[in-house]
Amino acid sequence: MSQAGTAQTEKGAAKRRCPVITEDGFILSMNPRTGETLKKIPITPADDVKKVVAEAREAQKRWAALPFFERERALKKVSQYFLDNMDTIAEEIAKENGKTVYEAVLMELLGAIDFITWFAGRAKKALKDRKVPLHLMPTARSYLTYKPVGVVGVIAPWNYPLITPISDIAPALAAGNAVVFKPSEFSSGVGQLIERCFKEAGFPAGVLRAVYGGGDVGAALVSSGVDHIGFTGSTATGKKVMETAAKTLTPVTLELGGKDPAIVLMDADLDEAAQGILWGGFSNMGQTCASVERVYVHEGVYNKFRDKLVEQAKQHLNMDAANPQSQFGSMNNELQAALVNNQLKDAEEKGANVLFRLETPKNDGFYVAPTIIDGVTEDMELFAAETFGPIIPLYPFSSADEAINKANDSPYGLSASIWTKNYNRGEMIARSLHAGVVTINDHMITPGFAEAPWGGVKDSGIGRIKSEDALRGFSEVKYIYHDRGMMPHKAWRYPYNKAKLAFLKDMAIANNDMSFVNRAKAYMRVLPQFLFGFKKQD
Ligand code: NDP
Secondary structure (H helix, E strand, O other): OHHHHOOEOHHHHHHHOOOOEEOOOEEEEEOOOOOOEEEEEEOOOHHHHHHHHHHHHHHHHHHHHOOHHHHHHHHHHHHHHHHHOHHHHHHHHHHHHOOOHHHHHHHHHHHHHHHHHHHHHHHHHHOOOEEOOOOOOOOOEEEEEEEEOOEEEEEOOOOOOOHHHHHHHHHHHHOOOEEEEEOOHHHHHHHHHHHHHHHHOOOOOOOEEEOOOOHHHHHHHHOOOOOEEEEEOOHHHHHHHHHHHHHOOOOEEEEOOOOEEEEEOOOOOHHHHHHHHHHHHHHHHHOOOOOEEEEEEEOOOHHHHHHHHHHHHHHHOOOOOOOOOOOOOOOOOHHHHHHHHHHHHHHHHOOOEEEEEOOOOOOOOOOOOOEEEEOOOOOOHHHHOOOOOOEEEEEEEOOHHHHHHHHHOOOEEOEEEEEOOOHHHHHHHHHHOOOOEEEEOOOOOHHHOOOOOEOOEEOOEEOOEOHHHHHHHOEEEEEEEEOOOOOOOOOOOOOOOHHHHHHHHHHHHHHHOOOHHHHHHHHHHHHHHHHHOOOOOO
């Protein structure tokens, strides 16, 4: 999306009606439904990013020195602030992003508030020292300690401008780090909102900083000397981020694109599957990394499921901008709307069947008509490329193996769902799918759970966010080994001699020989040397 960040005049930007970077150094935050400019946000010059990181580093020392309970309290004041201001915050998000207020509450605020509270409360337990018992040296004290890495750079996309950055910001801060955060140029207004909420909640100054701009500012953050990069965005940009980070060996977590499959088995509850897949494919206008983009339906129930899905879509969905019950806002930006409409046009021109299409409002906001489609073939772009828009394609299959192979036949592997009443079969298929997350009888539910790790395999990314592991992921792990003097006779010390060599070989046997008798005999041979030491000899 960063191509949109090429310099534009304000007039040109208004014509494009999406946030752009102006020649005089501002991002125009815009309402994608109306083209109204909401605010002008000054760009952080790429050269200043290092300075911001250096300032954050100073603030981090004070933040990390606070006891866990004080950090917890400061973060919980932020989640309380979000709670107390849910209505205005949801409206602000909806206005810049294009999504509905309902989805701003459901898919942004609920999770973001919960993540801040959960990580704040969990950090002490997750980051306490952990024993590492050593079977070769049971007398030693051996454990792991965790300390913050320092400054974490968070780079976020526009589709979930609150919950996505908070998924990294909350655990990084709770673990004692400072954060420098770059929102997408398409969601810089919400970036400012996040900064403002932390400030107004009394969060210590300087510990969370934001930098604004396009891809060049993101790249500057990656090479700024931060201690970890939490990146969420497209696979193409993720690869660039990793390449830049490699130069300084900066660790990265990459949450990238997806082409998520849903598999509807013969014995699925078809009403439940239709509801879940409709929501999984259409919510947030399909602009979700984990939205359903391929639905594989057993041929025995294909027609029945297809009719139910279309029926539910007709019954429940409307896209009337004036109707507060409307499920749909607009797409976030012109480029994404064009990309999705082009995929749809290409599929239709090559013979796909449109089964359902919702009428879009008659104004010139960035809309894509939510569409259910079948007859999609390999020569259509929609078949394999990420769509990131409200299109649900259906494909029949005749055996579970075929469905698994089709689901796995993608460069992406973010999440997947299986719809069945046979729980054992569902879980067996779940294990066969090459994806970071698999859900049975639901889709896209787990990104809202703080405890549940999130992330993909293959082109969908590296590493996991959320869960206790995220707190440890934003920490430097140190292993401490303490010889407490309970092992006076050390075979590895000089002088080497035959007795010590025999002892070492016996140790290998005592610990590893497949025969119990051999292990027991070797153990009996080494025991006296443990207790009384080695004979002095050559
Ligand atoms: P992009 O990759 O275009 O942008 C993501 C972020 O990276 C933006 O802040 C962008 O800035 C910034 N950026 C651009 N170029 C660089 C660079 N060279 N170095 C560092 N940062 C850079 O993704 P989109 O914003 O278009 O987001 C959509 C994508 O995100 C989809 O592929 C979607 O699947 C994925 N995604 C994945 C999620 C997951 O959990 N796996 C969750 C949400 C989305 P700017 O926008 O200003 O150009």
